[in-house]
Amino acid sequence: MKRKNVFQLATLLVLGLGVLFSLVAFDNPYFWQSKQLIEVSVIIREADSTSWATARQGMEQAAADLDAELRFLTLSSPDSVEEQKDLLAREVAGGAQGIVLVPADPQKMEQQVKEATAKAVLVTMESDMAESGATACISVDNRAMGEALAGKALGKLAAGDDVVLLDSAPGSTGVSARVDGAEKLLKAAGCNVYRYTLSAGQDLSSLITKAIATQKPVAILAFDTAATEQAASVATNTENPPLLYGTGATNAIIASLEQGSIDATAAQNEFAAGYLAVEAAVKAVQKKPAPDIKTLTYYLVDRQNMDDADNQKLLFPVTR
């Protein structure tokens, strides 16, 4: 009888160890499921990710905090709708659970975004695509930002002055809203407003040079980071450069602000924007309540207030 008990105990022990071993040794998904990272793909509309450096830090921080794996994708040529469509389809097919998209042209991408949102969570930045199924939009109030920038410019403009507005991303409804807001306010103030729209394949620097040479404006307003940097670069090499009001807070823009080639810039907290975008995507994948995001705040920074503590944090965020 005793021998039989020993045999039974030994059998149970062997079976138990066998189950334990198989659970641990072979990456058993049932055992390791809590360690799976949520895959989030970020697709921007630019070819150069330099201007996204701070936002990307925010995204990476969110990914680290929320157990997400981040893929950051740029385009071969800026604002290429076809490439964005391909990347979107590829990421969804590749298993991305969440996508953060800065759409080059929301109207032309409507169908692809609808298809993508059927399989993955999609959050946009800069332009809203809620009607196409996007879960959230992380952005400033674009129209209000454009109006604020125009309002700042009006501090040095008079009725009858010529003003050039750079519509550098006509497909982006977010950027267009900024231009629209500025245009309305400037026209109401009696300025002569000339809207220069970048066409497909056109070089931004050439557009800006042409605008300055043709209109000889008192002021130029730029509504995204790339246009602001280019405008500052062109203005530096121009005799009697116009006043320049821009958007963004990259190192190049800050340097131009310090040197006086940019009079003011409208900037948002890029780190926070990046963080919130990834957070919104991850929470939606997890079917958890999304962060309570209203629109982001923007700040008008000029040479007089750029040394204020709050603006310093905005312009020079702490890096990791």
Added chain:
Amino acid sequence: MKHRAFAGLALALVLLLPLGLAGCGGKQKTTTIRIGVAIYRQDDTFISTVVQSLEQYAKEEEQSRNLKINLNIADGRGSQASQNEQVDRFLAQGYDVICVNLVDRTAAAVIIDKAQAAGVPVIFFNREPVEEDLARWEGAYYVGLKAAAAGELQGGIVRDAWQADTAALDRNGDGVLQYVMLEGEPGHQDALLRTEYSIKALSLAGIETEKLASDTADWQRGQASTLMQQWLTKFGDKIEVVFANNDDMALGAIDACTGVGLTADTMPFIVGVDATPPALKALEDGTLKGTVQNDGAGQAQMMLKLSCALAEGQDPSSEVTLADGKYVWLNYTTVTKDNLAQFQTP
């Protein structure tokens, strides 16, 4: 009763076994390669072109290798301490390979030791570590170009222009080439070698030179512009040639010249290194007279191929040509208005 209890328990364990074995059948092959890229400054025009190329090539390699390549770009903003923290973070997060563009080339040993301890290969690029440091570990590599060659080619541009039409450069007709030198970071190997070898190319050709001034502008356009303004005030049209260790500084010199009303025809003969897009534009405009292409796209491609080979456990020499088992060397190319079209994106 006891017999039934034993039988029941044994049956339960046998039924649980398939649950455990469900994860068996071989570990799933890794389909994602994670590469951490630590750069010294992303607002350096040349480095940003390398990053852009890396991001584009990553997409192409994903398609051809049927896997995912996740790049994480970390900007050191000119601080080696920040870069060390970024490397620590990559290693802690289990990246497969790290690529490092050192802020301080003497800091390589610390990074190599950390990478070795973590068993993660490290590829340095663009800023060459000291040879002895790279030799510390077989998992440390370098992708780049030989700095002296850039200086030789840059000097060659000026030499060829002088020999082709001396009067055009020798403004005061004294037979001596008066120049100013805009240097990169103090003590930086590329800055030292480019400075030395650009002038050596002239002296070897028997051209007498006179240095009016030289100073560091830290590779930066703004600083170079400020320096050049000072030199223009001090020396005026005595400056016949401006050597800049990189294009950003050459463009800064052009900014200063333009600022005082000089044109492409009246400003000094200005040469740079890198062949960045803004420099190619200046070459087209005639304000920059020549540059030397620093093959950023080539470096990015080699870094990616090497990274993929290392991450997948392959022999790296199957993907890239290694010198001394560690170095992937690329070549500089002279760029002037004569061959500019080859380097411009259509």
